[in-house]
Amino acid sequence: LQLQESGPGLEKASETVSLTCTVSGGSISDKNYHWGWIRQPPGKGLEWIGSIYYSGSTYYNPSLKSRAAISVDTSKNQFSLKLSSVTAADTAVFYCARHILRPATKSNWFDPWGQGTLVSVSS
Amino acid sequence: QSVLTQPPSASGTPGQRVTISCSGSSSNIGSNTVNWYQQFPGTAPKLLIYSNNQWPSGVPDRFSGSKSGTSASLAISGLQSEDEADYYCAAWDDSLNGVIFGGGTKLTVL
Numbered sequence: 065l066q067l068q069e070s071g072p073g074l075e076k077a078s079e080t081v082s083l084t085c086t087v088s089g090g091s092i093s094d095k096n097y098h099w100g101w102i103r104q105p106p107g108k109g110l111e112w113i114g115s116i117y118y119s120g121s122t123y124y125n126p127s128l129k130s131r132a133a134i135s136v137d138t139s140k141n142q143f144s145l146k147l148s149s150v151t152a153a154d155t156a157v158f159y160c161a162r163h164i165l166r167p168a169t170k171s172n173w174f175d176p177w178g179q180g181t182l183v184s185v186s187s
Numbered sequence: 188q189s190v191l192t193q194p195p196s197a198s199g200t201p202g203q204r205v206t207i208s209c210s211g212s213s214s215n216i217g218s219n220t221v222n223w224y225q226q227f228p229g230t231a232p233k234l235l236i237y238s239n240n241q242w243p244s245g246v247p248d249r250f251s252g253s254k255s256g257t258s259a260s261l262a263i264s265g266l267q268s269e270d271e272a273d274y275y276c277a278a279w280d281d282s283l284n285g286v287i288f289g290g291g292t293k294l295t296v297l
Contacts, residue, residue, distance in 0.1 A: 100286075102232075109275065109288060109289070109290045109291045110224075110232065110275055110277075110288040110291070111288065112277075112285060112286035112287070112288065114285075115286075123284065123285055124285065125283070125285050125286075126283055126284075126285065159231055159232070164237075166238075169220065169238065170218060170219040170220055170279070171219070171220040171237065171238045172219075172220075172222075172279050172286065173222040173234055173237040173238070173277075174222075174224075174232075174234065174277075175234035175237070175243060176233075176234075177231040177232055177233070178231065179230075179231050180231050
């Protein structure tokens with residue numbers, strides 16, 4: 065299974081950043097998995113943005129919920145992230161990853177990850 | 188400020204055993220399992236340990252994870268120069284209803 069992010073690279077402040085993750089080597093409609101977005105500002109740590117199931121149900125980081133929207137396109141085997149009203153603080157490498165959620169065992173993890181795409185926000 | 192607390196740095200000499208701690212609370216580590224990720228500069232994170240102490244395929248058993256109460260630890264035995272990387276812990280948080288990461292620990296092999 066491989067994941068590949070694609071995005072604009074550079075976006076202006078106050079605009080909406082749109083990113084897409086293309087899944088290959090497996091089906092995004094696999095009922096066993098969710099699909100997630102994680103970001104990492106330059107030189108800083110990881111922050112989970114949100115995750116989606118093939119049916120469209122979503123989980124979001126409360127700190128980003130008002131600005132983030134994740135959607136899925138099963139026909140293209142892709143899922144996407146839109147982050148609105150971006151500022152320089154949103155400059156980061158954005159990763160997509162398969163999100164394994166196992167509520168019965170209170171377990172969840174991300175594996176594998178895409179290579180990441182840098183989004184820079186200019187003011 | 189991360190909800191899971193890790194030391195910003197750790198170090199050891201080749202062959203040594205090093206541990207990295209991850210401290211949380213009852214709503215995250217205390218209620219859910221912990222995962223560890225390894226990240227080399229300029230590359231994507233890689234799953235190292237999942238469900239507290241399970242190894243994904245291909246990860247050497249020199250890496251091991253444990254959890255007790257609201258804290259978790261990653262141990263690396265027989266430290267090698269190629270282990271020099273950033274290490275992140277992560278868990279589900281029931282209060283946030285989402286995933287939280289530790290701030291990361293930069294491991295240096297002296």
